[in-house]
Amino acid sequence: MKLRLRLFEFEDLPWFPAVVRAGMMDYLRFMISALGTYRPIVPLLAEGLRRTGQTQLLELGAGAGGGTETVWRALCAAGLPEATVVLTDLYPQPAAWADVAARTAGAIRAEPGPVDALAVPEHLPGLRVIFSAFHHFPPAAAEALLRDAVRAGRGIGVFEGAGKHWWELLLAWTALPVAQLLLTPFFRPFRLSRLVFTYLVPVIPLCTIWDGTVSLLRLYAPAELLALAARADPAGRYAWQAGKKRHWWGPEVTYLVGWPASN
Template sequence: MKLRLHLFEFEDQAWFPSVIRAGMMDYLRFMTSHLGIYQPLVPVLREALQQTQQLHVLELGAGAGGGTDGVARALGQLPGLADLRVTLTDLYPQPSAWQSIRESSGGQIDYEITPVDATAVPAHLTGFRTIFSAFHHFTPAAAEAILADAVRQGAGIGVFEGAGKHWHEILLAWTILPIMQVMATPFMPPFRLSRLFFTFIIPLIPFCTIWDGTVSILRMYPTDRLLALACKADLGGKFEWRAGKVKHWSGSQVTYLVGWPKKA
């Protein structure tokens, strides 16, 4: 699917009730972690870390987390990456959600409590930059600015989306995934009465999740657009860029763009 429509998502709206947003983020974090959506990216990230000689991953736009924990554990078990560390950041930090991730990771994953703008990352926050499930939220101008900031600071970067941008993924968002959401809701940590109420009594959380999931796929950048954004952000040709898709065990795909400074 080459079509890209920048429609609105509920979770992006300032007026959107935080209790509904929290329920949606809980679900996305739970499913991403338990289904291992980003596990196929381990070889891609391993090469990127080797190319940049980094043992620190700086996750931008981390939201409620959930994209990195399983991948970080898998990477940490590989030769030479036992000391890998991850720092979660966001323009709107969520330390209450990140605290449990830090504890369950045994300290491998930490977080930055101050706001971090992905288009202008403070120089003291170093490491290989990643963006999981969030790059589609940015307009082309903002997406290009994120990549340009990485080039300007000589920081490797990878952007990852948990879909391959196919029409059948929209069908899944309307059918199978809502059923999975309803079934999983009682078991999602942390326990929230509000999540149960707005799932089973007034089903705003499932409805908004279906809408945002559909729009997310329509907003995703296909691989050729990702490379085009990278080329515009890197007019001097300082970085090596790669884009592609890898297959998840379920048959779905994960889309990626990675870039790092060329060796002299």
């Protein structure tokens, strides 16, 4: 699917109710973790950590931390037991982050204050990664995010849990909303507000359908990701690669990774 539209997403709007945003993030975290969406790109992350001499992933735009625990456990199993993750977001999700921190004995922890992915503070080191969120940035901002990593000399990995196909839109309109309605009572940590805004006033599932559709339409293709990287790194200081990694059961992950070429 080559169509690319820049429509709005509810979760990007500053006035959007935090309780509804949190409910949407809880759903995404559950589904990404349950499906192991980002397992195919664990070898890329392991390579990035080794090439940059890091043991820490700095996750930007982490939302509720969807899939992060699965990725961390896969890294440990891949021979990197010292790997840690720091979660950051412009809109922090302390309740969700505390839950994953407790389950991982602090190997996954959070930066409590807001963090702008376009201007990451110097005191936050690590291989920068962004899962399921790069499409939120229009081209100028996406380029600025990559440029900030180059300026700081940090490795960067951008990952989207889709390959941008028409059948993925069909899933977003049919099977996934049904799954959301069936699985919501099992999301943790428990929130009464999540039940209210899913079943009594179904704002969470309706906004999720809209945002999921728009997300697919806003995804950057690998060629577009490489073009953004070239503009962010005009001196060619970094080694970049982009493409798609496929799950054994079908779905794809679109990715861009880059690190200083000297490494």
